[in-house]
Amino acid sequence: MAVKVAQEWLAICGGCEVTILDLGKTLLDILPKLEIVHMPVLHDHKLFGQTGEKNNMEIPQADVGIISGAVHTKENEEVCKQMRAKVKTLIAMGACACYGGVPALRNLYGVPEVYEMVYRKGVTTDPAEPPSKELPPLTDKVMAVSEVVKVDVMLPGCPTTPELFAEAVTSLLEGKPFKLSDKSVCDECPTKREKKAAAGMALKRPLAKIAEKGTELSSMRCLMEQGYLCLGPATRSGCGGHEKVPRCIKAYMPCRGCFGPLRHDANPMVDMMGALSTIGIDPKQILDRQATFNRFCGGQGRLRPMPAPKK
Ligand code: SF4
Numbered sequence: 001m002a003v004k005v006a007q008e009w010l011a012i013c014g015g016c017e018v019t020i021l022d023l024g025k026t027l028l029d030i031l032p033k034l035e036i037v038h039m040p041v042l043h044d045h046k047l048f049g050q051t052g053e054k055n056n057m058e059i060p061q062a063d064v065g066i067i068s069g070a071v072h073t074k075e076n077e078e079v080c081k082q083m084r085a086k087v088k089t090l091i092a093m094g095a096c097a098c099y100g101g102v103p104a105l106r107n108l109y110g111v112p113e114v115y116e117m118v119y120r121k122g123v124t125t126d127p128a129e130p131p132s133k134e135l136p137p138l139t140d141k142v143m144a145v146s147e148v149v150k151v152d153v154m155l156p157g158c159p160t161t162p163e164l165f166a167e168a169v170t171s172l173l174e175g176k177p178f179k180l181s182d183k184s185v186c187d188e189c190p191t192k193r194e195k196k197a198a199a200g201m202a203l204k205r206p207l208a209k210i211a212e213k214g215t216e217l218s219s220m221r222c223l224m225e226q227g228y229l230c231l232g233p234a235t236r237s238g239c240g241g242h243e244k245v246p247r248c249i250k251a252y253m254p255c256r257g258c259f260g261p262l263r264h265d266a267n268p269m270v271d272m273m274g275a276l277s278t279i280g281i282d283p284k285q286i287l288d289r290q291a292t293f294n295r296f297c298g299g300q301g302r303l304r305p306m307p308a309p310k311k
Pocket residue numbers: 011012013014015016017068069093094095096097101102157158159160
């Protein structure tokens with residue numbers, strides 16, 4: 001019997017849904033085993049009836065529920081509760097659903113300030129009152145799905161990877177346990193570490209090519225030791241697919257932390273300040289440390305409004 005799947009998206013960019021399509025042939029192997037009962041990206045089943053005629057949300061009963069995106073409106077909160085009530089296993093897909101993701105950068109500000117910036121101070125917007133009709137109100141802060149309901153499986157990454165998605169779905173279909181890696185990106189990184197401190201090194205910006213295409217990763221020095229900000233030490237591994245080579249490192253770029261913190265209660269800012277200091281880089285060179293180190297995981301209390309500057 002096919003496994004029923006329901007999917008919904010909250011505050012997203014849509015990249016995680018594209019990841020499902022990126023499965024390619026594997027998707028064709030998995031699809032006959034699934035019955036999709038609700039999935040806005042490819043299935044014409046609407047939340048409030050086909051013409052919006054219903055007042056209450058309708059998510060059909062399913063075995064597996066998938067939510068991508070962060071919770072940033074009261075409606076998003078309700079979708080999480082509805083989905084949780086209708087499914088046996090709930091998957092949070094992508095950094096936004098797992099940790100708040102990029103939308104949770106909004107947590108650096110209060111809601112009135114966000115409205116002010118978007119509707120009154122936006123350089124491309126004529127100042128106006130924030131819309132109040134027929135739009136769900138914003139939540140006080142942007143949340144990961146697990147801050148609203150219990151989540152059974154997390155698939156981190158911005159976007160998550162096709163391999164991880166396939167592994168999770170296959171494990172569920174076969175009744176096998178699914179577990180994320182508990183190693184860091186550094187643990188799977190093939191670059192060469194010389195472990196020499198470089199006191200006073202200035203951080204470089206990776207605007208130009210760091211290495212020529214084709215350069216053996218094992219002959220390239222660790223990017224952080226070269227002075228590039230790489231969040232590998234504070235980020236969970238798992239983005240490298242079957243090869244187990246971190247996705248950005250493979251492209252000669254530093255890790256930006258999209259697989260989220262190593263532990264649920266970890267704060268990448270604290271971990272990275274330590275890692276940078278260890279090799280002699282002063283973390284105070286990074287002016288927006290809160291946002292830089294928590295770019296993908298500002299939910300779960302990691303990002304809060306900044307105190308107003310002293311006058
Ligand atoms: S995790 Fe990244 S790719 Fe996925 S929805 Fe959020 S912003 Fe988009």
